[in-house]
Every structure is written in structure tokens, then in C-alpha cells.
Amino acid sequence: MDIRPALESDLPELLALESQSFHSDRISRRSFRRWLRHHDRVFLLAVDQGQALGYALVTLRRGTRLARLYSLAVAPQSRGRGVAGALLKAVEQGARDAGALYLRLEVASDNQPAINLYRKLGYQQFGCYEDYYEDHGSALRMEKCIRPYAPGGDSRTLPWLAQTTAFTCGPAALMMAMAGLPGGYRPSPEDEIQLWREATTVFMTSGHGGCHPLGLxxxxxxxxxxxxxxxxxxxxxxxxxxxxxNKKRVMRIAHRQFVEQCAAARIPVRHADIDQGQLTERFQAGANILILISTYRLDNMKAPHWVVLSGFDESCLYVHDPDLGDTHPRQAADAQRSALDCQHLPIARDSFNAMSRFGSSRLRAVVIVEAGPGTAPTPAPAT
Structure with a gap:
């Protein structure tokens, strides 16, 4: 058995493997062609004397240290030969070589042979998706650290929420932060829009206004x-x-109002950089933290985007990203993400420094949210 990169000329064999392996949720010819040409992936084919035995496709989330097993298929007549395990080990190495720290996957909850294989190779379940597949079956969510780092500081319960519009990343991030603190806050679609109305800058580029840190x-x-x-x-x-x-004039007015309202509410506003040490100290002390990033390293869009700090270790900061990609009309279907791709994204510390500055002004903005009067914050354990 030989394991090599999949080529465009392998498309007929890949389609045959897909047809033999899955009754639903099959990758289409168009999608295979796209992934064969894509840069951010590890795509390997196992062959024996010219015969395709199986394939594995891992996608890499740009700007992060996260990889995802998108699909793994083995021909029925080739099962029992160790093909799946060999492919999985090979794509793990490919993802590791690309800089990934974690490999995540979904597997049907009734696919016990696959679950046994993943557990044998060190994958651990950390969640479940109900009604995940076309046949309404559920999927287990599994993860493996493919590099010897131990994440820390993220043991608190921080819910993940998806933004429901292209312009409400700020409200979605704030709802996550508030729902993860004592006080009984419950997110809702209505409050997502209300938060945007309260915090928006009114205008931004050619679309709807994004959320101002003071507004949040x-x-x-x-x-x-x-x-x-x-x-x-x-x-x-x-x-x-x-x-x-005229739009700039309106944005200046909105900014001035936010400044005045923060002063009246005695909300501390610090005009200074906050470094990673300060971020992690506040996180460990029980605060939830919204961070403005530029999406350039994620999608080349150079857009301001709000995420929530969810943990850290010596090599990475971890964030919850509310953007699944499906609220953006220009986002190709194959590039849309699952919730699994958006939770606890590992971002290397050196990359984070660049990512957390936006625009030519090198804007860095952070909103720190803590339990209010009468509630006791629950600190994360020290790492």
C-alpha cells in the first residue's frame, strides 16, 4: 500500500470510493474538484498496484492552528487491511507539518467501528450534534492534540453562538460573553438585533455598520x-x-455619543494597548473578553470582526468565532464552516499579535465583561 497526494486525475477513483462508502452526504464531483485545487488542505489517496483503496481529506482553517477531518473513505473490499488507520496517521502528519495543533472530526454516532478506530488513535469525544446528517442521524464530535501542547485556562463553560447576519458578530460575541458569566443572561435572536442597534457605528465601508467597542x-x-x-x-x-x-460625519457623532454615555455610566475606557499577559490574567480572574480582529489572515477580506477569548496555553490563544460563513453571499458552499470549526480556535501567539490589529491605523480594541454587582465571578483555574 502506498499513500500519496490525491491528484486531479484521481477524480474518477475518488467518486467511486465516495459512492461505495456513503449512502448520503456524499461529496459531489464539483466539490472534489474544488478540494483538489485548494491550498488549505491535506488530501491523500491510498493505492495498491494502481487500485485506489481509500482517501482522507483534512481541511486547514487559515490563520489558526486547527485542522478538520472533512472526509475519510475506504473501499468495502479493502476494509480490514489497516487502510483507514494508515490514512489517518498520514493526514495527521500532513496537518502537523502545516502547523496545526489540533485535528477535529465528526463521526456518525452509530458507526462503532470508526469510533473505535478514532479512540484507539487518541481522539476524545467532546460533544455531539443531533440531526447532523441528511438521514437525521447524530454525530459525535472528537478531537486530538496532534502536537504535544496542553491547552489551559479554558475550563469555564463558555457557550458558542453563531451570528445570524453578516454584521452581528459583535452582538453574538457579547451574548457568548454574558451567557458565560453569573447573572442568568439568556441570549436570543431578538437581543442579537437589539444589541446591534445599541452598539452599531451606523456606517462601515459599503455595508451595514459594525459594532463599536464602546457601544458593546x-x-x-x-x-x-x-x-x-x-x-x-x-x-x-x-x-x-x-x-x-456625510457618513463620516454621522460616525463622528455616534462616537462622541458613545464617549459621553460611557463617561456618564462610569465605564472605564483605557486608550492603550492591552498585551497578551494582561488578557490572560483578566481571563483567569473570571472576565470574558471580546477582541476585535482583522479577518485578513482568515479569509483575505480585511474586515473587522469580533471574537471571544475562550482559553490559552503557552503557544496559542483560543477563541470562539461566531461566523459560520453562511451569512456571506460570496462565501462558497464548500468553504462554509461547521460549529466545530468555530469553537476554541487555536491561534498562535505571534499570529494573534498581527491578527488583533485592524486597518492602517493599527486599531486594537478589547471589551472586558465581568459579573455585575451582586454576582460573584467564577475564576478559571490557574495554569
């Missing part, structure tokens, strides 16, 4: 939480992405 801090304060904002520049934000002078 105010929204948390109104819901009974203690909040604090760190912004490394003074003055109105995001103006560089807007050409229309």
Missing part, C-alpha cells in the same frame, strides 16, 4: 454586567473604510 461595553453595562474598554487610539473609529463625508 455600554450594552453589557445596561444588562447588569461590569464592562471596560481598551482602545489603543483616540477619536472616531473605522473612518478609513468610509469615503462618503
Amino acid at each position: 461595553a455600554l450594552a453589557a453595562h445596561r444588562r447588569g454586567f461590569a464592562s471596560e474598554a481598551w482602545i489603543n487610539i483616540e477619536g472616531p473609529l473605522f473612518l478609513e473604510g468610509v469615503r462618503d463625508e
Whole structure:
């Protein structure tokens, strides 16, 4: 048995393997062709004397240290020969060589042979998707650290939520942060839109306005939480992405109102950089933290985007990303993500420094949310 990279000329064999292995949720010819040409993946084929035995496809999340086993298939007549295990070990090495720290996967909850294989190779279950497949079957969520790092500081319960529009990453991130603190806050679609209405900058580039850090801090304060904002520049934000002078005028007014309202509410606003040490210290002390990033390293879009810190270790910071990709019309179906791809994303610390600055102004913005008066924060254990 030889394991080699899959080639475009292997497309007929890949389609045959797919047809023999799966009754539903099959990868289409178009999707196979796309993945064969894609850069952010590890795609391997097992062959024996010219006959295709099986394939494994792993996708890599740009800008992060996370990989995902997208599909693994072995021809029925080749099962029992160790093909699946050999392919899995090979794609793990490929993902490791690409810099990934973790490999995640979904497997049908009734596919006991596959579950046994994954457990034998060191994968651990950390969740379950109900009604995941076309036949309404559920899927177990499994993960393996493929590099010898032990994540820490993320043992608190921090829920993950998806944004429901292309412009509500800020509200979704804030709902995660508030729901992960004492106080009994319950997220809802209605509050997602209400939070956006309270925190929006009104305009941003050519689309709907995004959320201002001071607006998010105010929204948390109104819901009974203690909040604090760190912004490394003074003055109105995001103006560089807007050409229309009247829009800029409105954004300056909105910024001035946010500043005045924060002062009236006695919300601390610090015009300084906050470093990774300070972020992790506040996280360990019980705060949940929203961080503004540029999506350039994730999708080449250079858009401002809010995420939530979910943990850290010596090599990475981990974040919950509310963006599944399906709210963006230009996002190809094959590039859309599962919830598994968006939780506890491992981002290397050196990459994080660059990712957490936006635009030519090098804007860095953080909103820290803590339990309000009368509630006791629950600190994460020291690492």
C-alpha cells in the first residue's frame, strides 16, 4: 500500500470510493474538484498496484492552528487491511507539518467501528450534534492534540453562538460573553438585533455598520454586567473604510455619543494597548473578553470582526468565532464552516499579535465583561 497526494486525475477513483462508502452526504464531483485545487488542505489517496483503496481529506482553517477531518473513505473490499488507520496517521502528519495543533472530526454516532478506530488513535469525544446528517442521524464530535501542547485556562463553560447576519458578530460575541458569566443572561435572536442597534457605528465601508467597542461595553453595562474598554487610539473609529463625508460625519457623532454615555455610566475606557499577559490574567480572574480582529489572515477580506477569548496555553490563544460563513453571499458552499470549526480556535501567539490589529491605523480594541454587582465571578483555574 502506498499513500500519496490525491491528484486531479484521481477524480474518477475518488467518486467511486465516495459512492461505495456513503449512502448520503456524499461529496459531489464539483466539490472534489474544488478540494483538489485548494491550498488549505491535506488530501491523500491510498493505492495498491494502481487500485485506489481509500482517501482522507483534512481541511486547514487559515490563520489558526486547527485542522478538520472533512472526509475519510475506504473501499468495502479493502476494509480490514489497516487502510483507514494508515490514512489517518498520514493526514495527521500532513496537518502537523502545516502547523496545526489540533485535528477535529465528526463521526456518525452509530458507526462503532470508526469510533473505535478514532479512540484507539487518541481522539476524545467532546460533544455531539443531533440531526447532523441528511438521514437525521447524530454525530459525535472528537478531537486530538496532534502536537504535544496542553491547552489551559479554558475550563469555564463558555457557550458558542453563531451570528445570524453578516454584521452581528459583535452582538453574538457579547451574548457568548454574558451567557458565560453569573447573572442568568439568556441570549436570543431578538437581543442579537437589539444589541446591534445599541452598539452599531451606523456606517462601515459599503455595508451595514459594525459594532463599536464602546457601544458593546455600554450594552453589557445596561444588562447588569461590569464592562471596560481598551482602545489603543483616540477619536472616531473605522473612518478609513468610509469615503462618503456625510457618513463620516454621522460616525463622528455616534462616537462622541458613545464617549459621553460611557463617561456618564462610569465605564472605564483605557486608550492603550492591552498585551497578551494582561488578557490572560483578566481571563483567569473570571472576565470574558471580546477582541476585535482583522479577518485578513482568515479569509483575505480585511474586515473587522469580533471574537471571544475562550482559553490559552503557552503557544496559542483560543477563541470562539461566531461566523459560520453562511451569512456571506460570496462565501462558497464548500468553504462554509461547521460549529466545530468555530469553537476554541487555536491561534498562535505571534499570529494573534498581527491578527488583533485592524486597518492602517493599527486599531486594537478589547471589551472586558465581568459579573455585575451582586454576582460573584467564577475564576478559571490557574495554569
